[in-house]
Amino acid sequence: MSDDLMTIREMCDSYEVTPRTLRFYEAKELLFPIREGTKRLFTRRDRARLKLILRGKRFGFSLESIRQLLDMYDRETTHETQLRHTLELAQERLTEMQAQRAELDQAIDELKEQMERGAAQLATFRKAAE
Numbered sequence: 490m491s492d493d494l495m496t497i498r499e500m501c502d503s504y505e506v507t508p509r510t511l512r513f514y515e516a517k518e519l520l521f522p523i524r525e526g527t528k529r530l531f532t533r534r535d536r537a538r539l540k541l542i543l544r545g546k547r548f549g550f551s552l553e554s555i556r557q558l559l560d561m562y563d564r565e566t567t568h569e570t571q572l573r574h575t576l577e578l579a580q581e582r583l584t585e586m587q588a589q590r591a592e593l594d595q596a597i598d599e600l601k602e603q604m605e606r607g608a609a610q611l612a613t614f615r616k617a618a619e
Contacts, residue, residue, distance in 0.1 A: 515529070
């Protein structure tokens, strides 16, 4: 295989995704592999896009948001608008994630408190049984 092209298997191995995932992203028009019959060949551009898709998904961005950012990148030469929009979306997502973390921290604290109460009650039961 050329350094510029990768098969679906090579993509799966390199990016730890399934063939189904790659076909899904292709169907959603996020990736555009070269088709030779039933064979798909992924270019450097596809690999760069897949990296961004996976990173965006990891951060909790929707596929539609990711598509919009990728489309902006394709249309612009300076990428200023894309970068500005990316930073706005990232700030929104960071705010959401911080709120989720605060809620999770509160739930963890409450669960620990309940577990401590339960353990103390069990200790009382054990003492009474002795």
